[in-house]
Amino acid sequence: MENQKSNSSLKAIIVVLAILLAGSLVYMYKMSSDAKSTETLLVKDKESAMNDLAALKTKLDAAIAENTSVSDELIAEREKVVKLMAELEKSKGDIASLKKYQSQYNTLNAKFNALAKENGLLKDQNSLLTSKNDSISLALGEAKKFNDTLVIQNENLAKTVEKASKLTVMNLRTEAIKEKSSGKQVVTERARRADKLKVCFAIAQNEVAKSGNKLYYVQIIDSKNNVLGEKKTEAFGDMSLTYSFTTTVAYENKAVDVCEFLDGNGVDFEKGVYYVNIFDKGTLVSKTSFTLK
Template identity: 25%
Template sequence: MNNTENNKPHKLHRTTLIIGAVSLALIVILGILYFKNRSEMKVLVDEMVQEKEMLTYEFENLALDYDSLQTSSDTLNTMLEREREKISHLIEEIQTIKATNASKIREYKKELTSLRRVMKNYIVQIDSLNQSNKALQEENQQYKKKVTTMQSTYSKLEVVKETLQEKVEIASKLETFNMEAEGLNSKGRSTRRTSRISKIRICFSIQKNITAKVGEKNIYLRILRPDGALLYHSKDDLFEHENQKINYSAMRTIEYGGQELDVCLYYQVDAGELTGGEYIADVFADGRNIGTLHFNLN
C-alpha cells in the first residue's frame, strides 16, 4: 500500500518531466520553424522588391526606346506621344503599389510585353516610312539635278541666243559710203562761202544688206558747227538714239529694199547761222549712227 502511494508522486513527476520536455521540444521546433519561415519570407519579399525594381527599370528603358523613335509623320508622332504618356503613367503606378502585390506585378508584366509588341509595330511602320522618304529624297535629288541641268542648258541657250541676236543686229545695221557734203546758194549752185550758203546738202550711198529689215525707214541728219552747236530749226524735231530723245537737223523717209540706195538730205540754213571751220555731219537710221562726215566751210 505504501509502495503504491510512494510510486504515485514518482509517476506524476515523471509525467510532468515528459510533458515539459515535449513542450520545450515543441517550442524549440516552433521557434526554428518561425525563424526559418521568417527568413524565407524575407528572401521572398526581397525577391519581389527586386522584381518590382526590375519591372520599373524595364518600363523606363521602354520609355527611352519610344523617345528614340523619330518620324516625319504627324499621325505617327501623335500615336507615339500617346504611348509615351501611357508608359509614364504606368511607371508612376508601379512605384505606388506594394512589391508583395503579385497579381498587380503580373498585370504590369503583361502590359510591358504588349507595349513592346506595339513598339515593334511602330518601328516597322517608321522604317517603311523612312525608306519611302529616302526613295523620295533620292528621286527629288535626281529631279533637282535634271532641273539644274535644264537651267544650265537654258542659260547657255540664252547666251547663244543673245550672241546670235547681237550678231544679227550688227549684220543688219545699215552702213553708208561715198558721203559728201556741199553748200548750195539760193540758185542751187555749189559754194563753200558761209555767207552765200542757203542749204547744206549731205549725200551718201546705203550699202546692200539682205539681213536688214526692209520697208520705210526714217533717215536723220545731225550737223554740228565748228563751235559744237547743233544746226536745227525746232526743239520738237526729235528722234530716239541710245534710249534718249535728241534733236536732228534734217529728216527723210526712204523705202529700203535691201539693195544699195543713194540718199541726199538737205538742211535749210538760217541767215547768219553758219561760221567758217570744220563741220561734222552724222547720219542715223534704226536708232544707230550709220555714217559720219567731216567737212569744211569758209
C-alpha cells in the first residue's frame, strides 16, 4: 500500500518537472526568437540610417558642385555627415546608438534644408540680376548698333560732301599759236610755224566747294616723250610729278575759264602727237591730246 502511494507521488513529481521543463524550453525558444527578431530589426534600422546619411551626402555634394556663396557651409555639413557615417559603421547598432544617430541625422538634414533654401533664394536673385544684366547688355548693344549706324551715316555723308566738293575741270583744249608782229595770234597746225601753245580749260560751278585760290599743275608731253616748259618735279606721297607750269585760279564757286600759254622760247616744236594733262596735286583731273604737222 505504501509502495503504491510512493509511486504515485514520484509520478506526480515527474509530471510537474516535465511540465516545468517544457515551459522553460518554450520560454527559451520565445526569448531566442525575440532576440533574433530584435537583432534583425536593429540591422535594418542601421542600414536605413546609413542609407539616409548617404542620400544626404549625395545632396550635399550636388549642392557644393554649384559653387555658390554657401558652399563653405555646405562643405562643413558634408564633413559632419561623413564623420557620422564612419561612427555608425563602427557602432554595434544598439537602440540607444541608433536613436543618437537618428537625432544627429535629423539635425543635419534640417541644416541642409535651410542652406538649400538660402541657396535657392540666392540663385533666384542671381537669375534676376542676370536677367537685368542681359536686358542692359541688350539695350547697350542696340545703342551701340544705333551709334555705329550714325557713325557710318556720318562717314558716308562726309564722303558724299567731300566728293561733291571736288571741282570739275572740263573743256580742256590746246592750240598751237603763231603770234604776228602786230600782236595778233593765229591758230596753226604747223609745228614749224608755232611760237607757243595755248592751254585752256574750265572749272564748273560748285556751291559746296570751298572758295579761294586753286593751284593746278599743267603737264605737256611732246611726241618724243619730253616734258616741255619748266620741267620741275613735285612729290605727292609716293608719286612724283614733272610738270610744265602751274596756274593759280581764284575760284568763287562760279564757273570760270582759264587760259595759259607755254612759249617755245625760239625752239621749234616737234611734229607729232602732244599730250596735255591737268593735275590737282597728285590727281589727274583732265587730259587731252593734239597733233602738230
